[in-house]
Amino acid sequence: MAHDHAALLKHIKADMPSDELLQDLGDLFKIFGDTTRIKIMYALYEDEMCVCAIADLLGMTQSAISHQLKVLKAANLVESRREGKTIFYRLADEHVKSIIAQGYDHITE
Amino acid sequence: MAHDHAALLKHIKADMPSDELLQDLGDLFKIFGDTTRIKIMYALYEDEMCVCAIADLLGMTQSAISHQLKVLKAANLVESRREGKTIFYRLADEHVKSIIAQGYDHITE
DNA sequence: TTATCATATGAACGGTTGCTCATATGTTCA
DNA sequence: TGAACATATGAGCAACCGTTCATATGATAA
Numbered sequence: 001m002a003h004d005h006a007a008l009l010k011h012i013k014a015d016m017p018s019d020e021l022l023q024d025l026g027d028l029f030k031i032f033g034d035t036t037r038i039k040i041m042y043a044l045y046e047d048e049m050c051v052c053a054i055a056d057l058l059g060m061t062q063s064a065i066s067h068q069l070k071v072l073k074a075a076n077l078v079e080s081r082r083e084g085k086t087i088f089y090r091l092a093d094e095h096v097k098s099i100i101a102q103g104y105d106h107i108t109e
Numbered sequence: 110m111a112h113d114h115a116a117l118l119k120h121i122k123a124d125m126p127s128d129e130l131l132q133d134l135g136d137l138f139k140i141f142g143d144t145t146r147i148k149i150m151y152a153l154y155e156d157e158m159c160v161c162a163i164a165d166l167l168g169m170t171q172s173a174i175s176h177q178l179k180v181l182k183a184a185n186l187v188e189s190r191r192e193g194k195t196i197f198y199r200l201a202d203e204h205v206k207s208i209i210a211q212g213y214d215h216i217t218e
Numbered sequence: 219t220t221a222t223c224a225t226a227t228g229a230a231c232g233g234t235t236g237c238t239c240a241t242a243t244g245t246t247c248a
Numbered sequence: 249t250g251a252a253c254a255t256a257t258g259a260g261c262a263a264c265c266g267t268t269c270a271t272a273t274g275a276t277a278a
Contacts, residue, residue, distance in 0.1 A: 030142030035135035
């Protein structure tokens with residue numbers, strides 16, 4: 001075992017969020033932790049876009065994009081609307097932008 | 110192929126960051142995308158802490174914590190200082206907190 | 219130096235993940 | 249209804265990732 005620091009730990013532990021919330025936080029960032037998904041979110045930064053336009057933009061398969069959009073949607077990071085055969089995706093809320101912006105700031109310094 | 114949207118894509122593409130930066134962004138968030146690393150960063154939220162205290166706090170192996178601290182340090186998310194046999198880690202800057210805080214906001218709503 | 223403590227590190231293993239391929243679903247138009 | 253288009257989805261595979269285990273490094277004290 002290690003040296004003693006029980007007193008310190010007791011204090012820190014009390015201030016930590018629940019395990020469940022920490023897990024959710026990790027799961028959320030995991031979704032931002034893929035270049036393809038980051039690119040998709042950037043593509044939707046200003047305006048909605050249909051699936052095939054995103055696929056075209058990123059030079060990737062429609063299937064690959066659809067799979068990732070499903071992941072993003074399940075995490076409430078994007079929303080969609082149908083217009084005929086086409087389905088348009090958009091960012092779900094401003095949090096997506098601010099999370100990306102914070103990461104951007106850390107990188108570009 | 111899909112329906113035509115060349116004009117749209119040209120505009121969007123011009124506004125996208127470089128592939129390299131998008132890759133870096135993904136890599137950054139990937140580091141936040143693991144519960145163990147999130148817990149470590151939360152442990153260091155208020156004050157520095159030695160490796161074995163973190164291991165004790167999280168109920169994990171010293172080896173596992175060291176491996177993750179190495180990842181965090183390589184990404185400039187934590188820094189360390191030595192004091193005798195002990196090595197103390199701390200958050201590298203305020204960005205770490207603000208990135209986590211943004212994620213937290215998205216979760217707790 | 220030798221023993222002990224604190225931390226770091228390399229290899230290996232199991233689980234996860236993102237893409238591809240084939241196919242299914244859903245919509246429009248003739 | 250049938251054909252074409254846009255998107256969704258399941259299975260399978262290769263690559264990646266986090267932990268464990270064994271061991272190495274570095275520092276202190278006797």
